[in-house]
Amino acid sequence: MAFTHPFMLAITISNLLLIFFSQSSTALDSITQSQPLHDDGSTLVSNDGTFELGFFSPGSSTNRYIGIWYKIIPVKTIVWVANRDSPIKGNSSNIKSNMLTIANDGNMVLLDSNNQTIWSTNITSLTTHPLVQLLDTANLVLKEGNKNNSNEESFLWQSFDHPCDTLLPGMKLGWDLKKGIERKLSAWKSWDDPSSGNLTWGMLLSSNPELVLRKGSDEYHRSGPWNGAGFSGQPVLRITPIVDTKFVNDSNQVYYSYTLRNKSVISITYLNQTLVHRKRITWIPENKTWRVYESVPRDECDPYNPCGPNGNCMVNETPICQCLEGFEPKSPQNWNTFEWTQGCVHREPWSCGVKNEDGFRRFASMKVPDTRSSWTYGNMALEDCRIKCLKNCSCMAYSNLDIREGGSGCSIWFGDLIDLKLVQASQQDLYIRMAISGSDEEDTRKKKALVITIPLVSVITILLLVVFLYIYMGKRKHKGKESDAKNMVSTEKKDEEENQDFELPFFDLALIFNATNGFSEDNKLGEGGFGPVYKGTLQDGRDVAIKRLSRSSTQGVKEFKNEVILCAKLQHRNLVKVLGCCVQEEEKMLLYEYMPNKSLDSFLFDSTQSKLLDWSKRFNIICAIAHGLLYLHQDSRLRIIHRDLKASNILLDDDMNPKISDFGLARLCGDDQIEGNTNRVVGTYDYMAPEYAIDGLFSIKSDVFSFGVLLLEIVSGKKNRGVTSTSDTYNLIGHAWRLWKDDDPTKLIDICLEESCVVSEVLRCIQVGLLCLQLHPNDRPNMASVVVMLTNETILAQPKEPGFFIGKAIPSEVESSTGKEIFVSVNEMSISLLDAR
Ligand SMILES: *[C@@H]1O[C@H](CO)[C@@H](O)[C@H](O)[C@H]1NC(C)=O
Ligand SMILES: *[C@@H]1O[C@H](CO)[C@@H](O)[C@H](O)[C@H]1NC(C)=O
Ligand SMILES: *[C@@H]1O[C@H](CO)[C@@H](O)[C@H](O)[C@H]1NC(C)=O
Ligand SMILES: *[C@@H]1O[C@H](CO)[C@@H](O)[C@H](O)[C@H]1NC(C)=O
Ligand SMILES: *[C@@H]1O[C@H](CO)[C@@H](O)[C@H](O)[C@H]1NC(C)=O
Ligand SMILES: *[C@@H]1O[C@H](CO)[C@@H](O)[C@H](O)[C@H]1NC(C)=O
Ligand SMILES: *[C@@H]1O[C@H](CO)[C@@H](O)[C@H](O)[C@H]1NC(C)=O
Numbered sequence: 001m002a003f004t005h006p007f008m009l010a011i012t013i014s015n016l017l018l019i020f021f022s023q024s025s026t027a028l029d030s031i032t033q034s035q036p037l038h039d040d041g042s043t044l045v046s047n048d049g050t051f052e053l054g055f056f057s058p059g060s061s062t063n064r065y066i067g068i069w070y071k072i073i074p075v076k077t078i079v080w081v082a083n084r085d086s087p088i089k090g091n092s093s094n095i096k097s098n099m100l101t102i103a104n105d106g107n108m109v110l111l112d113s114n115n116q117t118i119w120s121t122n123i124t125s126l127t128t129h130p131l132v133q134l135l136d137t138a139n140l141v142l143k144e145g146n147k148n149n150s151n152e153e154s155f156l157w158q159s160f161d162h163p164c165d166t167l168l169p170g171m172k173l174g175w176d177l178k179k180g181i182e183r184k185l186s187a188w189k190s191w192d193d194p195s196s197g198n199l200t201w202g203m204l205l206s207s208n209p210e211l212v213l214r215k216g217s218d219e220y221h222r223s224g225p226w227n228g229a230g231f232s233g234q235p236v237l238r239i240t241p242i243v244d245t246k247f248v249n250d251s252n253q254v255y256y257s258y259t260l261r262n263k264s265v266i267s268i269t270y271l272n273q274t275l276v277h278r279k280r281i282t283w284i285p286e287n288k289t290w291r292v293y294e295s296v297p298r299d300e301c302d303p304y305n306p307c308g309p310n311g312n313c314m315v316n317e318t319p320i321c322q323c324l325e326g327f328e329p330k331s332p333q334n335w336n337t338f339e340w341t342q343g344c345v346h347r348e349p350w351s352c353g354v355k356n357e358d359g360f361r362r363f364a365s366m367k368v369p370d371t372r373s374s375w376t377y378g379n380m381a382l383e384d385c386r387i388k389c390l391k392n393c394s395c396m397a398y399s400n401l402d403i404r405e406g407g408s409g410c411s412i413w414f415g416d417l418i419d420l421k422l423v424q425a426s427q428q429d430l431y432i433r434m435a436i437s438g439s440d441e442e443d444t445r446k447k448k449a450l451v452i453t454i455p456l457v458s459v460i461t462i463l464l465l466v467v468f469l470y471i472y473m474g475k476r477k478h479k480g481k482e483s484d485a486k487n488m489v490s491t492e493k494k495d496e497e498e499n500q501d502f503e504l505p506f507f508d509l510a511l512i513f514n515a516t517n518g519f520s521e522d523n524k525l526g527e528g529g530f531g532p533v534y535k536g537t538l539q540d541g542r543d544v545a546i547k548r549l550s551r552s553s554t555q556g557v558k559e560f561k562n563e564v565i566l567c568a569k570l571q572h573r574n575l576v577k578v579l580g581c582c583v584q585e586e587e588k589m590l591l592y593e594y595m596p597n598k599s600l601d602s603f604l605f606d607s608t609q610s611k612l613l614d615w616s617k618r619f620n621i622i623c624a625i626a627h628g629l630l631y632l633h634q635d636s637r638l639r640i641i642h643r644d645l646k647a648s649n650i651l652l653d654d655d656m657n658p659k660i661s662d663f664g665l666a667r668l669c670g671d672d673q674i675e676g677n678t679n680r681v682v683g684t685y686d687y688m689a690p691e692y693a694i695d696g697l698f699s700i701k702s703d704v705f706s707f708g709v710l711l712l713e714i715v716s717g718k719k720n721r722g723v724t725s726t727s728d729t730y731n732l733i734g735h736a737w738r739l740w741k742d743d744d745p746t747k748l749i750d751i752c753l754e755e756s757c758v759v760s761e762v763l764r765c766i767q768v769g770l771l772c773l774q775l776h777p778n779d780r781p782n783m784a785s786v787v788v789m790l791t792n793e794t795i796l797a798q799p800k801e802p803g804f805f806i807g808k809a810i811p812s813e814v815e816s817s818t819g820k821e822i823f824v825s826v827n828e829m830s831i832s833l834l835d836a837r
């Protein structure tokens, strides 16, 4: 049509309007062959007037669609579209020729202005009097016209079998297994394009069905299976829900649907592809607007499987992903960088089959794992399910099927548990298989044992108390009041000490960072085998030494803390006190008491400082170190091998009393501490026993060797390595042995000791030192003997030629493979140096 004159245009428009006006009032109650629905504003209205069906163009689109919307609300809300994927291409001049009618074959068809079939119900069953009606539920149905019922079975076709993006009350989402149809939602592609988008929501068929939201073919959110009270992944509402939910699973159908509790409330669920959300919205009549009632995914934990296999997602934790109790990250490195896809693995594998020695741990308030790897047993009791699960080695977990009171049935899961989430206030429990040590069974056993032990302990305690009181009262009669007071004081002191034993403070990283000026170089006291040591000043003014352990340690945090607590319980006046530790992020640190006088080597090997150590002080130091080492080896509860005893690890207090530091470090860093073989040689080669340096074999006797070296160093004031006197190019041990052989051991004595030394004591020390340096560990005395030999005038054994080795320029800490390059001298006097190359 061409408009040549504005006036003509006005007339034409008014004519058009007139046509529309006269026909738009048409509100049909049914569509028949003789009464089609035209695209002229006419609508088909439901009986109660809630819904209407008609032609529309969404948003800015000019395409024509047949759709259903609420007639009773002013905001046009399309709840269903017939021809969403085959629109009538827009042509405003002849839209009124579009029509929805019934074809001769009885199908409902949508014809465009060229009489082309755009869309059809496409059924094969012919009827004589087909009729189309819009029911009050918004279900558009095609049925036999002379039949009077509105029973679902009588419908030839219904729109509820072909949902779009909206789930209306009474609509079924899921499968009709008999007819073989799946009803699922898919979102509009965009606000002006109702064609099928890639966000869909449907029922996942399995023996334990659940609803799944998908993006394309990717699973995006699981509802969790139905457990009688709700979907296991659904939070428990604190308010009364506005809808009643129905879940049906039988041999004919599996579906979910809902009805509104208050029929006058308007509320629907729909998918929104732009937001990638499923939403429930409710009409607020006062404000003439839709309000969002629920939006899924609800939180970070709702998208599918955020934490990987066996990872548990907890919204209120930081980070949200945590391994289940009894599990640990498969790759701790990735896990710590929040890369969770690899998930978690059992900390301790279960034994399966072997003596049936597995158990289960109950996890409360769980969204149960992906049901595709599960089986269900409709009538089985929970206990039987447990037995069933134990019998199959790939069974990982079980849970009840119906958590309501009196509910029965259970399901079991195989393999990794996928998509776990903690659901607040949910009643759903999940029982996960564990090695017996981590299971609830073990806990109950312990509790039972406790229940038995507690009464026993109480009885024994009471008996002891009575006996004690009896004796105490008896003594009291004989002693005066003064001694009573003394007794009281000393017991109080003891209690205090015991308490201190068990209170090992854990320090905050930030606090330590401040105390050491951010681990500044100025605060650095030195660098040991396991990392640097810093001086730090705590907020209360106390000075501490902080050892920052290198990160090579593979030990877990819990084990580390346990070890630190054990080491802190080692208390001896010749050991440096462990004050606490800090385990945070990647850092592991130890806090020791601070020793202002620094270490023994700073005195011993310094020409001026060494004068401060006269013989009586040195002898005292030797004996004290021996006592400290003896405590580590024998008297403590732990039997610690130091493995890095050297002059720089002996710290001196204000009165020049020595304290051994760095003890237990090998243990703290995860090397085992039993006599044995290690693939990581720690320590300093100058002090290292041959068998340890070469084969990595360590024992208390390798500490004895180190003590021997230390002893000679204290006597001579020279470093083991630093001896280049006479023509010898070998070390202090070789030098000492030569002098001993030449019957001239006094030449070994430090010049500055000439005046103060007691020759017999010095000679005894040298002899003990050489005995400690024997090549074969069995020839070396233990520390208990050393202590006796040093302090008593007993006759000592004659030392044989000592064993030692010479290395190349060796760092203080090397791998054992390097150790192979070092050669032990056993030849008398001739010490050879073998180079590996
Ligand atoms: C609309 O229809 C008229 C008449 O049928 C035709 O001439 C015109 O090309 C059509 N326009 C479009 C955009 O399809
Ligand atoms: C469409 O079919 C109807 C009846 O079958 C007929 O009256 C009408 O002329 C047809 N229109 C076109 C454009 O073919
Ligand atoms: C109609 O149904 C038949 C099979 O029942 C199918 O092959 C055909 O593609 C369908 N046509 C339309 C337009 O849906
Ligand atoms: C259909 O039912 C209505 C009332 O429900 C009744 O008045 C009418 O006679 C019935 N018609 C037939 C054909 O059964
Ligand atoms: C999705 O939600 C957004 C924001 O509420 C809205 O603008 C958009 O129209 C919605 N899309 C559909 C298809 O409803
Ligand atoms: C669902 O129904 C099927 C078939 O009746 C049955 O095998 C399965 O155990 C049922 N699942 C649940 C969770 O009830
Ligand atoms: C889904 O469709 C949107 C656009 O409609 C697109 O951006 C997105 O990549 C699609 N997603 C998938 C998984 O196909």
Ligand SMILES: *[C@@H]1O[C@H](CO)[C@@H](O)[C@H](O)[C@H]1NC(C)=O
Pocket: 262, 263, 264, 265
């Ligand atoms: C149902 O909802 C309407 C409108 O919101 C309200 O007026 C009415 O009181 C409600 N009925 C019941 C039983 O809650």
Ligand SMILES: *[C@@H]1O[C@H](CO)[C@@H](O)[C@H](O)[C@H]1NC(C)=O
Pocket: 284, 286, 287
């Ligand atoms: C309607 O909106 C007003 C202001 O926007 C608000 O105060 C009121 O609570 C709303 N009513 C309802 C029922 O949400």
Ligand SMILES: *[C@@H]1O[C@H](CO)[C@@H](O)[C@H](O)[C@H]1NC(C)=O
Pocket: 391, 392, 393, 394, 395, 414
């Ligand atoms: C254990 O479960 C697996 C995995 O589902 C199954 O294939 C296997 O047959 C079961 N074994 C026994 C002994 O029941």
